[in-house]
Amino acid sequence: MTNKIILFNGPTSPFGRKSKITALVQEIIFEEKIIKVQEAKFLDKHNPLRKIPTLLVGNLTIIDSDNICIYLDTISNKKTLFPKNDYFNIVSMVSVANGLMESVLERRMEIIRPNNEQSNNFINKQETRITRTIEWLENNWKNYNKDYLTMDQIAIACSLEYTNFRLNSQWEKKSPNLIKWLDNFRQKDFMKSTIPLEIK
Numbered sequence: 001m002t003n004k005i006i007l008f009n010g011p012t013s014p015f016g017r018k019s020k021i022t023a024l025v026q027e028i029i030f031e032e033k034i035i036k037v038q039e040a041k042f043l044d045k046h047n048p049l050r051k052i053p054t055l056l057v058g059n060l061t062i063i064d065s066d067n068i069c070i071y072l073d074t075i076s077n078k079k080t081l082f083p084k085n086d087y088f089n090i091v092s093m094v095s096v097a098n099g100l101m102e103s104v105l106e107r108r109m110e111i112i113r114p115n116n117e118q119s120n121n122f123i124n125k126q127e128t129r130i131t132r133t134i135e136w137l138e139n140n141w142k143n144y145n146k147d148y149l150t151m152d153q154i155a156i157a158c159s160l161e162y163t164n165f166r167l168n169s170q171w172e173k174k175s176p177n178l179i180k181w182l183d184n185f186r187q188k189d190f191m192k193s194t195i196p197l198e199i200k
């Protein structure tokens with residue numbers, strides 16, 4: 001009997017979105033449980049960081065979206081999202097996209113704190129990093145496999161859409177290459193079915 005796969009996820013997490021897309025494109029059968037991570041005490045026994053995404057596979061817990069994506073890719077019969085010939089380029093670009101997601105998330109966490117606890121310095125630092133990272137991707141990301149789906153494409157698409165969702169879409173005016181590519185990429189079913197939604 002194969003183990004049931006449970007993905008603990010949130011409604012808006014870009015890291016969770018990247019993991020869910022990987023499961024969808026790699027045709028892995030899984031159950032998604034959308035949780036309120038701040039209240040999810042039960043998660044602590046699996047993941048002491050209490051973060052989403054967290055993947056349970058029987059007795060095995062997989063922590064961190066990168067590990068989850070590699071796991072899902074490894075158990076799939078579909079074509080790998082991490083082709084060997086560009087492996088290190090792909091995983092490095094995934095790390096840049098992760099950093100962008102993290103900065104957008106950190107900025108968001110800061111601006112929802114009470115006014116007297118917010119640091120403008122911290123917010124400015126994140127915004128500068130966000131702008132610099134997108135500019136860098138515009139000029140440096142080669143999209144190594146235009147006709148083949150790779151993990152960096154998924155991660156970069158999730159990070160740019162998360163920027164639009166939590167910050168704004170100013171970058172689009174200055175990034176003709178990225179927006180041209182994203183406009184096409186976001187038509188894919190797995191992008192459309194995983195758009196982040198705020199639950200009231």
Ligand SMILES: N[C@@H](CCC(=O)N[C@@H](CS)C(=O)NCC(=O)O)C(=O)O
Nearest residue numbers: 013014015037051052053064065066
């Ligand atoms: N490096 C982690 C980052 C995951 C992460 O930051 N998740 C956020 C939601 S987007 C979270 O669970 N935050 C809960 C908290 O900080 O309390 C990954 O790639 O999975």
